[in-house]
Amino acid sequence: MAETKHILIVGAGPVGLALAGELGWRGITCTVVEKSDGSIAQPKMDWLGTRTLEFCRRWDIVPWVHAAGYNRAYPQDCAYVSSLNGFEFGREVLPSAEKEEALPQSPAPRGERCPQNFFDPVLRRFASQFPSVKLRYQTELLGFEEHGDHITARVKDLRSNKEETIEAAYLIGCDGGGSSVRDAIGIKMEGPGTLTYTTNAIFRTEDLDALHDKSPAYRYIFIGPEGTWSTVVAINGRDEWRFSLVGDATRQMPSEEEMRAAIIKAVGREFKFEILSMLPWARRQLVAENYGRGRIYIAGDAAHLTSPTGGFGMNMGLQDAVDLGWKLEAALQGWAGPELLHSYGLERRPVAIRNVNEATDNLKRMLAPRLAKPGPEIFEPGAKGDAARKAFGDQYNEMMKREWYTVGIHLGFIYEGSPVIIPDGTPLPPDEVSTYTPTARPGSRAPHIWLAEGKSTLDLFGRGFVLLCFGGVNADELSKAAERHYVPMRLVMIDNSEARKLYERRFVLVRPDGHVAWRSDQAPDAREAERIVAIVRGANSAQQAA
Template identity: 65%
Template sequence: MAKRVPVLIVGGGPVGLSLAGDLGWRGIDTVLVEARDGSVFQPKMDMVGIRTMEFCRRWGIVDDVESAGYNRAQVQDCAWVTNLNGFEFGREAFAAPQDERSPAQSPQHRERCPQNFFDPVLTRFANSTGHADIRYRTRLLSFVDHGDHVTATVEARETGEVYDIDADYLVGTDGGDSTVRTALDIAMSGDGALTYTSNAIIRCTGLPSLHTTAPAYRYIFIGPEGTWATLVAIDGRDQWRFSLIGDGTQREISEEEMRTAIVRAVGREFDFEILSMLPWVRRQLVADNYRKGRVFIAGDAAHLTSPTGGFGMNTGILDAVNLSWKLAARLQGWGGEELLDSYELEQRPVAVRNITEAGDNLKRMLEPRLTTPDQRIFAPDDTPETRAARKAFGDHYTEMMKREWHSIGIHLGYVYDGSPVIVPDGTPLPAMQVSSYAPSARPGSRAPHVWLDASRSILDEFGPGFVLLRFDPSADSAPLQAAADRAGVPLRVVDIDDPVASELYERALVLVRPDGQVSWRGDTMVEDPDALLTRVSGRREHALVLQ
């Protein structure tokens, strides 16, 4: 007999687990099916971005992320070298996670937490809500969208049992080879093969003592042929991820070839163990649609990106939070169908921007392949001319790569411009920035952070429902509260007596929606607060045009 659930999630990586957790945090029951057993042998990500850490803050799991297992004393420098016992061209210095401080624009900072550490944190969070039923070693076989619900047929791999799950909605977070996206016949646009790359997770105790280069989190190896490999401190202790970067030609890398490449990168023979190898294709693709009927896709199922910049998973978790509150609103009866339509309209442009930036980061990293560096920089001598050539190359590469290392504008500066559930205020769209971020409360933007006291951010006021921030106590909020009560829309009015926040938000009244984005602002309440609420809650049949 079919079992009914509000939301069925297919795929148990960080995006699926975040969706289950956020929906559970909002009181919505989910079933998550994952074909694997939950183990991660090849972490696909290792950087939890600043916006994702803000979500972790609202979920109450920041301490869990910080204590998940990565060595937080590991220096986070990025360095570009001939090999670890050769010459260093330059580096970008970053503090160890334990020493990093949050920027002025956020109560959090990015965190180093590879997927093999982060997934268990998210699993515990989802389970802690009491609303998530996570079923590992369970794979999706097929599904049917009946119009008023979805029936999915799944198989428990350990027992072979095949059974149906009825769900109000289905979300595919099942990766780049998404079964859900394929079944929906959704095409992807972009470049399907930027490079063919092979990763190896290696174990070597005391690797830093075996080379002359100063410690770093990431090393980029540049030879006469150009940029050819990277090495990343995947746990900050004795495990490293070595990536042998190919080109557009697919070929199989043997373990012997991988070992030879690793020895070349270190610059000497040494003892190490290859724990696993994984060939993969670096892609730059975005799905043409994020939804068909009652079925949605998110994360890598919706967009595939080069990891240069660390945008992939973080864009996916933004998908999850954006979709989560909208599904919750629809299931709880106060959100309209246009709210679900707005998911693609808001998130797809963000994905296009982010994967484009990541692709440009890759081009910058691989530039030495195209420009052919001055071969004197690889000479074994250390003459003044050779040193000058190395410095010139290193200075150029260091400056060029800063855009990848400093990308707060990508993580915090996204704007849902033109969304049907955002009420514009006539102010111009700010220019997109990458390495800088100017907070703005313009509708469609992330509601800016301000410290209200030593430990409380204004972001901490945002919860499962709408929040009306009132910066002027004389501004009348009662009409909107009454309209929310009539419509069943969760709304809380919060008075903010803080001159810094008032100046930053620029209006007496600012409406922040459940994902922390500004949906409307004004100095006085609109004449028709019912129309405002129907607009921002996506009830097209009732919504009026508001100026």
């Protein structure tokens, strides 16, 4: 048969759309099949972390994110209350999106509020602008077979009931927690499983803030004598909210009448509102035992399921898509060695384990008042109650800060032990959550420095490998070796003392995904250059070459 250069993506959630956009941005032909019509009744995510915003900057879609629909002037405080018309125990005051400034370590801010019902259309628009990308909604994957040099997949158009076969070089399952792709190739999920059963209700009311005396907040956490029992989150920063009735490990299915009563209890008064949709779901802590093999891989929720406490899930999925995207491009262009695609799961799985565990710990902190029940005095009026509430609120807020400030989670992950990263012998830095110290140590995200007004070092990365050369010298042999093996690489001379100090070495090789692959103070000779290129393109692993 004729050689195919086509990728088939199953699932058009944010990860599938991001992967399609990333591939289209690289000029790779791909088809996305999605059995739904693409509408979002229940947004499953609402937070774009710093690294995701850096990708959006790379793709030039940040203005689309800002204009997607969320009220960027709305405060992003997190408040802890008995009810909206009851007592406030404390809050973490956070600026609105329009007042967020770029972090010192990034050209992007701490994050951006953009729920899935807004972000999916942005990513759909991004992917659709490339002629090489085809999006097929209401099209279901029926099955697939691997034939050594290609995949054949059977799909069905749910509108016409017509079945057809699609041939592809690779198949990527971005089809969520119940992934049929993952199940078909026998990948198991590992972890404790269900943490809580929760039911979400999206409701609309004209002016929730006018119904109570609290300062506006993006998120309210409701704590009663029984402990933490529900949350309310702003969906558009205007008139739509998500109410979550947080259960335990017992399966629950509350009726609409019960959800209405719970919402009224949370607000603390009768009011007019409309429930737009309800969704019972299980909060899980699971990571796939591997991320695929041969010509079939998984990404996003198909590879990791996490409590949303922290907002890590979709952001991890976009990191999956970017890591996988350039490696698929390399495989299709013929310069990838056998270790390159294999490295995808080896790099991304440890990050998922780390983040999923952190999200579960965030959930435990949020639900802590269930275990150590708050004293009855915090629900009593008067000076004694005020003092008790302040003590309780201060303690709870201090504990919850770890969830609100997670720059280390979003920027500090390191691909330690990757077969396509060349270690330099420096020690692994501490794995921090709320802080992040930039480093150009191999495996790390290449650090951000402003090189000129509006131009970050991060703007140099994406299309191929970039060899940063500091001090007016270059590494010609490395460029020659890359050219011999058709590896896209360009040299960039950096005359910036701050960048030189941060990157620490005279030569730093950065991958298309923005992670450092190798660095040294010595320009490699021809033989060493061949070794470096062989490792970073996956022809030899770093461990074999050591």
